Amino acid sequence: MITRDLEQFFAAAGKVQPDFGPATARATFLVAPDGFRLAEQSAQDNTYMAAAGAFDANRASQQHRDLQRAIAQVVPTVCFAGNPQTPDAVFPNNVFGTADGRYIVGRMRHPVRQREAERGDIRAFFRDVLGREEVELSTQEHACELTGALVIDRARGLGYCGLSERCDEEGARQMHDAFGLRATLLFDLAAGEYHTNVVLAVLAGRAAVVCPKGFADANAAQAIADFYAPHAVWCSEAEHAAFVGNCIALSGDTVWMSANAAAALTAEHRAQLAAAGLRVEDVALDAIEAAGGSLRCCIGEIY
Template sequence: MITRDLDAFSAAARNAASDFGPATAHAAFLVAPDGFSLAEQSAQDNAYMADAAAFDAARASAQHRELQRAISRVVPAICFAGNPETPDAVFPNNVFGTAAGRYVVGRMRHPVRQREATRGDIRAFFRDVLGRREIDLSAQASPCELTGALVIDRARGLGFCGLSERCDEAGARLMHEAFGLRATLMFDLAAGEYHTNVVLAVLAGRAAVVCPRGFADAAVADAIAHLYAPHAVVCSDAEHAAFAGNCIALSQDSVWMSAAAGAALTPAHRQVLADAGLRLETVALDAIEAAGGSLRCCIGEIY
């Protein structure tokens, strides 16, 4: 099922067993911020990006290296070299995604990001080293920026796909099929939002972080929060702006977000995560966040 019908999706989601697959990834991959700088094309529809003067390549590189070191405590984490011609490549989860036995290559909206999909080394890693079958969506017409646009509950096989200039309905359907999901809900993001994973996270199949201001229809945010209640963090505008929604569970007992996001999270919301059995881990990423994404955007998952 892939639908805009909130009631139909909610009914299917409530009945979906937690047997679709592992709730968290087996490993993670990153791409180094080599040549880290403002991507003018991406800035056209990413309101979170800072101006060029705020980009500090050396600080971004050091923080990214610390991110890899930190998450490697809970999951194997490999890092591919960056490329100055692809300044947004530090956010690889938009371009490469995985599911059991396969890997998916997304279709990026902006030409500067479309270059990332041509990387032979990353494709060869999935194809030749891991033996994954390729599903290549990069050459078709509809934008579908993978797990930037599509937040997935891997335990239950549920997709939450926010539509924007980075993903249309046709792209959502292609991703639903590529990841083999049981049910996907399509909905419009609020004006000015570019990716779903900035306003929504599903954590280890049993908790959610929802930023209502990022949804065009508040009823969608409410329904998702209800689906994961009582383990649903409903973010304030301040938490949203600090990238609290851009978080990820990398193990059954840990949730990761940037240090700025963690500092913005209220004590009550920290307790919601703790009650769900999720230990909060943070890494300083203010330099990376100048590029309009945060911790979750930096992490590609290997299932």
């Protein structure tokens, strides 16, 4: 089922069991920020991006290595080399995604990012090393930027897809099918928002972080929060701006976010996550955040 109808979606969601698959990834993959700089095409619809002068390639590279070192203590993590011709490739989860037995290649909106889908080495890793079947979405015309646009509750097989210039309704339908989801909720992102995973996270199937200002319809944000209550963090505008919503659970007991996000997270919300059994871990990523994404954006998941 794929629908915009909140009542219909949550009536169905309330009946599913958390038996769709593992709630967190078996492994992760990164792409190094080689040639890290402002991607002018992406800046057209990513208001989080800093000006060109704020980009520090050396600092971004070091912070990215620190990220890999940190999360590798929790889950096996592979890092592919970057490409100076694809400065946004540090956010690979928009282009490559996985589900049981297959990998999905998404359709990016901007040509500078469409080049990322041509990476033969990443495709060969999934196809030849991991033995995954390919689901090719990058050659069709509808934008569908995978787990940037689509936040997935992997335990239940539920999708939350925010529509914007980075994902239209047909693209959402194709992702729903590619990931094999039980039900997907469609809603519009607020003006100025480009990806759902900046304003929403579902953590290990039992908690959610919701940034209500990122939703065009406040009712959609509230309905998602209600579904995961009492373990739903309702972010302030300051937390939203600091990328608290761009967090990820990589195990059943940890949630990862950037150091800036962790500093903005209120004590009340930290306690709320702790009550859900999730300890906050953070990594300094301010240099990478200049590119308009944060920790979750850097992490591709292997299920």
